Amino acid sequence: MQQSLANLRKKSGTHNWGAAADLEDISGEVAIVGVGETAFTGASHRNNKAMALEAIESALLDAQISPDCVDGLMVSFGIAEQLTPQDYRDHFGTEQDIWFSDQGGAMIWAATCAHEAAMAIRAKQASVIVNVFAVNWASGRQQGSASPGDWHASESLKAALEMPFGWHPQPLYFATFMRRHMHEFGTTEEQLAAIPITFRQHANSHPGAKLREKALSLEGYLNQPMIADPFRVADCCLISDGAGAFVMTSTEQARDYPKPPVVVAGVGRGMIEGAPYISQQKQLTATPQTFSAPWAYAMADITPKDLDVIGVYDCFSGTALMQIEDMGLCPKGAGGEFAAKGNLHFERTRSQGGIPCNTHGGLLAHAYVLGISHVIELVRQVRGEAINQVEGVEVAAYAGFTAEESSTLVLRRDA
Amino acid sequence: MLEQRDLLNHALAGPFWQAAADGKLVICSCANCEVDIWYPKERCDHCNQETSWRELGGRARLLSWTVVERALNPNFAVPYIPALVEPLDAPGVQLVTWIKPDFRDALVCDMVVHVAFDLIRTTDGKEFRAPYFEPAGQQGE
Numbered sequence: 001m002q003q004s005l006a007n008l009r010k011k012s013g014t015h016n017w018g019a020a021a022d023l024e025d026i027s028g029e030v031a032i033v034g035v036g037e038t039a040f041t042g043a044s045h046r047n048n049k050a051m052a053l054e055a056i057e058s059a060l061l062d063a064q065i066s067p068d069c070v071d072g073l074m075v076s077f078g079i080a081e082q083l084t085p086q087d088y089r090d091h092f093g094t095e096q097d098i099w100f101s102d103q104g105g106a107m108i109w110a111a112t113c114a115h116e117a118a119m120a121i122r123a124k125q126a127s128v129i130v131n132v133f134a135v136n137w138a139s140g141r142q143q144g145s146a147s148p149g150d151w152h153a154s155e156s157l158k159a160a161l162e163m164p165f166g167w168h169p170q171p172l173y174f175a176t177f178m179r180r181h182m183h184e185f186g187t188t189e190e191q192l193a194a195i196p197i198t199f200r201q202h203a204n205s206h207p208g209a210k211l212r213e214k215a216l217s218l219e220g221y222l223n224q225p226m227i228a229d230p231f232r233v234a235d236c237c238l239i240s241d242g243a244g245a246f247v248m249t250s251t252e253q254a255r256d257y258p259k260p261p262v263v264v265a266g267v268g269r270g271m272i273e274g275a276p277y278i279s280q281q282k283q284l285t286a287t288p289q290t291f292s293a294p295w296a297y298a299m300a301d302i303t304p305k306d307l308d309v310i311g312v313y314d315c316f317s318g319t320a321l322m323q324i325e326d327m328g329l330c331p332k333g334a335g336g337e338f339a340a341k342g343n344l345h346f347e348r349t350r351s352q353g354g355i356p357c358n359t360h361g362g363l364l365a366h367a368y369v370l371g372i373s374h375v376i377e378l379v380r381q382v383r384g385e386a387i388n389q390v391e392g393v394e395v396a397a398y399a400g401f402t403a404e405e406s407s408t409l410v411l412r413r414d415a
Numbered sequence: 416m417l418e419q420r421d422l423l424n425h426a427l428a429g430p431f432w433q434a435a436a437d438g439k440l441v442i443c444s445c446a447n448c449e450v451d452i453w454y455p456k457e458r459c460d461h462c463n464q465e466t467s468w469r470e471l472g473g474r475a476r477l478l479s480w481t482v483v484e485r486a487l488n489p490n491f492a493v494p495y496i497p498a499l500v501e502p503l504d505a506p507g508v509q510l511v512t513w514i515k516p517d518f519r520d521a522l523v524c525d526m527v528v529h530v531a532f533d534l535i536r537t538t539d540g541k542e543f544r545a546p547y548f549e550p551a552g553q554q555g556e
Binding site for chain 1: 416417422425426427428431432453454455478479480481482483484485487488490491495497498499507509511512513523524525535543545547
């Protein structure tokens with residue numbers, strides 16, 4: 001039975017430094033039926049739109065549907081050059097009407113797109129919706145054209161009150177926050193290291209991960225020089241070229257597809273007060289995952305204990321650590337100790353006290369495609385077809401992040 | 416990276432930089448509601464009155480910092496130390512600021528720091544008079 005907004009608000013609680021968005025209950029209405037990716041590389045000079053189309057082709061193949069079945073397209077607003085419905089029709093030689101939204105893509109939108117898709121399907125605006133994200137910041141960096149820091153540098157008050165002190169780009173933001181975490185909770189460098197080391201172990205056995213061939217030991221980690229302390233190179237995400245896509249439809253329709261449907265059980269979105277200025281965030285050692293996760297859990301009618309595997313937006317080791325805490329998977333502040341016990345490794349299941357995290361290697365070791373591959377990996381985990389397969393996955397969650405906003409997507413095996 | 420004249424003329428942050436040029440630390444506030452408004456806004460969200468600027472005493476709590484060792488930001492020579500401080504007389508306001516690299520080993524979260532003014536120089540030759548902070552007890556050295 002659908003839960004009211006009032007009920008979701010009550011179950012997810014209130015905070016004095018930010019809040020969850022009022023997302024209507026769409027639990028069980030839509031499912032993911034196909035996933036696809038391109039190869040992930042460094043500077044490749046591949047075109048974003050061409051990569052997006054390649055990822056979509058792969059997702060349609062996975063779903064075993066023809067291109068003319070798609071009547072909805074979701075892309076990212078404002079990040080890189082993204083696909084249009086006309087690009088889609090031109091490429092596939094089709095003529096259908098396509099419902100279009102620019103509130104899709106990666107980061108927080110790799111989660112919230114499922115909510116928007118459910119609303120569109122409910123309103124009969126579309127029935128088969130593709131969410132796609134492509135980025136070529138590795139090429140951009142080589143050419144000096146586009147980079148992840150561009151938006152932050154262009155924002156007027158950041159330019160006037162942060163840039164003059166050199167608090168830019170993003171590694172500096174989260175290094176500052178991570179130091180505070182170390183002060184408040186006693187988190188150590190060795191504990192923080194467990195995050196990049198565990199994700200690297202996952203990448204080492206994952207074909208397609210950019211750092212597949214590069215091992216990372218604790219000694220190797222500690223020997224890396226600081227970039228912006230307490231972050232070393234291994235604490236910071238890769239910069240990559242690549243694309244990912246997934247296909248959503250109603251759960252009812254999804255049961256006619258060849259692969260088992262991966263049902264969207266809950267979606268949450270949270271924002272800090274004072275957004276977009278994270279310098280003004282009143283809890284420097286937490287993330288807005290604090291607001292989005294409880295909302296998604298309430299919608300899915302689960303607790304964090306029910307999660308079997310997670311994908312966490314790991315632009316930096318510290319942001320992954322804080323989000324894991326804020327998802328309620330260990331006590332606040334204990335994330336370092338929790339990770340250092342090996343609890344994020346894919347073989348450390350919930351029954352053993354762990355929570356497998358970023359089993360493809362994440363942004364730190366798989367590729368920096370801003371989270372869309374995290375969702376794709378979780379779909380494979382729920383289907384039971386992942387490379388680093390976690391045993392007995394029923395429920396999975398993705399934690400999306402931009403800085404001032406977080407999102408949470410709960411996926412589950414079809415009943 | 417903005418020029419000093421752009422900072423001085425910035426629609427919202429200009430008064431912060433004009434005060435800094437005079438050796439003063441100011442923040443935006445609403446005189447009517449007696450609340451600080453940071454980052455600055457033209458009008459108060461509560462009463463819609465035009466905001467004004469108030470001078471602070473200059474003592475603050477060091478919330479956190481990072482020592483930047485690699486030139487991720489090409490405008491600044493490394494090492495340099497951007498920091499976040501909360502003025503003791505403006506609780507809830509968080510200032511992005513800067514600490515001289517000489518103090519890197521003296522820093523502890525929550526220590527009291529105080530404002531000082533000097534030129535910050537960027538690698539491309541820009542310079543502007545800015546408020547930065549240093550550990551208490553270092554003044555006048």
